[in-house]
Amino acid sequence: MAQASTMTRDRQSxxxxxxxxxxxxxxxxxxxxxxxxxxxxxxLERIFARCWNxxxxxxxxxxxxxxxTTVIGEDGVIVCRAEDGEVYAFLNSCxxxxxxxxxxxxxxxxxxxxxxxxxxxxxxxxxxxVSRPQxxxxxxxxxxxxxxxxxxxxxxxxxxYFATFDPDAPSLDEYLGDFRWYLDVILDNAEGGIxxxxxxxxxxxxxxxxFPAENFVGDAYHATWTHSSALIAMFGKAPTxxxxxxYQVNVNGHGWEFGLDFIGNAATLKSPEIVEYLREQExxxxxxxxxxxxxxxxxxxxxxxxxxxxxxxxxxTFRTWNPRGPHETELHTWVYLNASAPExxxxxxxxxxxxxxxxxxxxxxxxxxxxxxxxxTNAGVxxxxxxxxxxxxxxxxxxxxxxxxxxxxxxxxxxxQRAFYQRWADLMSxxxxxxxxxx
Amino acid sequence: MLDxxxxxxxxKLLTDDIHYWMPGIQARYRKxxxxxxxxxxxxxxxxxxxxxxxxxxAKQPSAWAEDPPTRHFHLVSNIEVEVTVDPNxxxxxxxxxxxxxxxxxxxxxxHARRKDLIRRVEGGALKLARRMIxxxxxxxxxxxxxxxx
Numbered sequence: 237m238a239q240a241s242t243m244t245r246d247r248q249s250x251x252x253x254x255x256x257x258x259x260x261x262x263x264x265x266x267x268x269x270x271x272x273x274x275x276x277x278x279x280l281e282r283i284f285a286r287c288w289n290x291x292x293x294x295x296x297x298x299x300x301x302x303x304x305t306t307v308i309g310e311d312g313v314i315v316c317r318a319e320d321g322e323v324y325a326f327l328n329s330c331x332x333x334x335x336x337x338x339x340x341x342x343x344x345x346x347x348x349x350x351x352x353x354x355x356x357x358x359x360x361x362x363x364x365x366v367s368r369p370q371x372x373x374x375x376x377x378x379x380x381x382x383x384x385x386x387x388x389x390x391x392x393x394x395x396x397y398f399a400t401f402d403p404d405a406p407s408l409d410e411y412l413g414d415f416r417w418y419l420d421v422i423l424d425n426a427e428g429g430i431x432x433x434x435x436x437x438x439x440x441x442x443x444x445x446x447f448p449a450e451n452f453v454g455d456a457y458h459a460t461w462t463h464s465s466a467l468i469a470m471f472g473k474a475p476t477x478x479x480x481x482x483y484q485v486n487v488n489g490h491g492w493e494f495g496l497d498f499i500g501n502a503a504t505l506k507s508p509e510i511v512e513y514l515r516e517q518e519x520x521x522x523x524x525x526x527x528x529x530x531x532x533x534x535x536x537x538x539x540x541x542x543x544x545x546x547x548x549x550x551x552x553t554f555r556t557w558n559p560r561g562p563h564e565t566e567l568h569t570w571v572y573l574n575a576s577a578p579e580x581x582x583x584x585x586x587x588x589x590x591x592x593x594x595x596x597x598x599x600x601x602x603x604x605x606x607x608x609x610x611x612x613t614n615a616g617v618x619x620x621x622x623x624x625x626x627x628x629x630x631x632x633x634x635x636x637x638x639x640x641x642x643x644x645x646x647x648x649x650x651x652x653q654r655a656f657y658q659r660w661a662d663l664m665s666x667x668x669x670x671x672x673x674x675x
Numbered sequence: 676m677l678d679x680x681x682x683x684x685x686x687k688l689l690t691d692d693i694h695y696w697m698p699g700i701q702a703r704y705r706k707x708x709x710x711x712x713x714x715x716x717x718x719x720x721x722x723x724x725x726x727x728x729x730x731x732x733a734k735q736p737s738a739w740a741e742d743p744p745t746r747h748f749h750l751v752s753n754i755e756v757e758v759t760v761d762p763n764x765x766x767x768x769x770x771x772x773x774x775x776x777x778x779x780x781x782x783x784x785x786h787a788r789r790k791d792l793i794r795r796v797e798g799g800a801l802k803l804a805r806r807m808i809x810x811x812x813x814x815x816x817x818x819x820x821x822x823x824x
Binding site: 340436437440441442466470566569570582583586590594596600604605 | 699712732813817
């Protein structure tokens with residue numbers, strides 16, 4: 237009881253303090269949101285267990301029986317295509333004693349059978365059989381229909397599957413809103429959409445998950461400074477990022493910062509073949525997407541779908557920043573390409589992402605160092621009480637006829653980071669989804 | 676040589692056709708015959724050009740993550756040498772522990788098995804022609820790999 241009342245007080249005091257943690261009127265964010273354990277516990281409940289989290293691309297599990305394991309927050313999840321062709325996501329934890337029922341990261345299965353007592357679950361997560369079921373004879377609470385693995389809601393947008401554990405969450409379409417129109421730059425620039433390349437690189441960073449997520453949602457500012465060494469090694473000098481003809485856009489906390497240079501990100505993959513492919517296809521991209529969005533296809537840019545699905549067009553990489561406590565994050569990285577692209581480009585994208593944005597990559601090498609130290613300095617109790625400044629690009633919001641969502645002039649801006657933290661604060665302070673404003 | 680970050684000299688030990696490969700590792704069931712595959716994502720899948728690019732980045736004064744320098748060592752053990760049909764080539768197996776420390780106590784360890792192809796080239800020098808590095812962790816337990824294994 238004593239512990240329960242302490243928990244309640246902590247929760248109450250956190251909720252009452254929330255408006256001070258993210259104060260966008262003064263462009264200040266409280267560093268405790270990157271450090272505090274109680275805030276982190278609330279994040280797992282109110283962000284990760286309620287939002288739509290990316291779980292798989294359809295090409296990763298094309299056939300019935302194909303599965304992969306992933307996480308939503310810290311909850312282990314099996315994502316599987318069942319006999320009916322539908323994709324299901326359910327907890328990787330037996331309903332009898334809680335043991336894991338799947339230990340592989342990826343594969344093909346007929347059943348997920350627990351090693352402990354032999355309870356066996358179907359591809360849709362339902363309880364198919366138990367060993368020696370007669371031992372439960374006479375107990376009406378032993379109802380196989382109710383003892384399946386706990387299901388998440390699953391919906392997809394053009395092959396990208398997302399899941400939420402909240403039955404009251406809005407539909408995925410509503411959650412993504414007009415950001416779908418931007419995601420089409422990747423998912424619908426060519427007939428057949430995209431496919432993921434096999435494999436998934438995982439690494440651990442000793443940082444709070446929000447630092448890398450906000451970095452992708454809007455931090456063009458760091459690119460030429462943090463990555464100076466990689467840019468000089470590749471091109472002899474760091475390019476200049478221009479304020480004109482570049483934008484930040486955001487919808488419901490999802491954000492994309494981009495130029496309209498068409499090729500800036502793709503050019504760092506060290507593959508003339510990729511650049512040639514994009515140039516050849518440019519007119520076709522424009523037919524499907526219109527002129528403006530077609531110029532985003534390989535452009536200097538970065539983006540994040542709230543909360544933690546980041547991506548880079550041009551490099552063709554998706555990644556998730558999975559929380560492992562307030563001070564640790566597990567990064568999962570994938571590479572994709574257009575399903576209609578020549579087969580030979582697969583190798584170019586696969587090796588290009590490895591050379592640039594993977595743990596040994598020329599660019600990513602320097603990012604982890606920053607994210608970790610932005611987190612670890614907050615161990616200091618005085619340091620932790622200092623505010624961080626998020627004031628770049630005030631008065632940069634514009635009305636745009638050619639772009640959707642909230643549009644800001646210049647990708648060198650912190651409008652998207654502010655929108656990301658606004659969404660974070662909205663969700664953290666809302667009891668239910670109906671309290672969460674659309675942004 | 677690697678412990679001292681003497682990368683230019685290390686590069687000279689590689690043949691022109693070097694393939695330096697550190698595949699991504701996934702936990703897969705035993706029945707899955709392709710535990711590791713060449714067309715999957717990798718930490719390294721490098722030719723000489725890529726390796727030289729990585730060295731070039733590490734040497735830039737603006738390689739912020741390299742300054743102060745990382746203190747590292749490579750512990751190499753369990754070395755077994757196999758002869759091949761080519762009298763100038765040997766397959767060499769080893770295990771390696773790489774430990775990196777940055778600043779005060781930022782500690783990162785990697786554990787791996789290696790399979791190398793060593794070739795005697797014209798002039799008699801021994802060079803590294805192939806290296807396959809099998810990391811033992813499926814999740815890299817560090818933020819980056821700012822070294823070679």
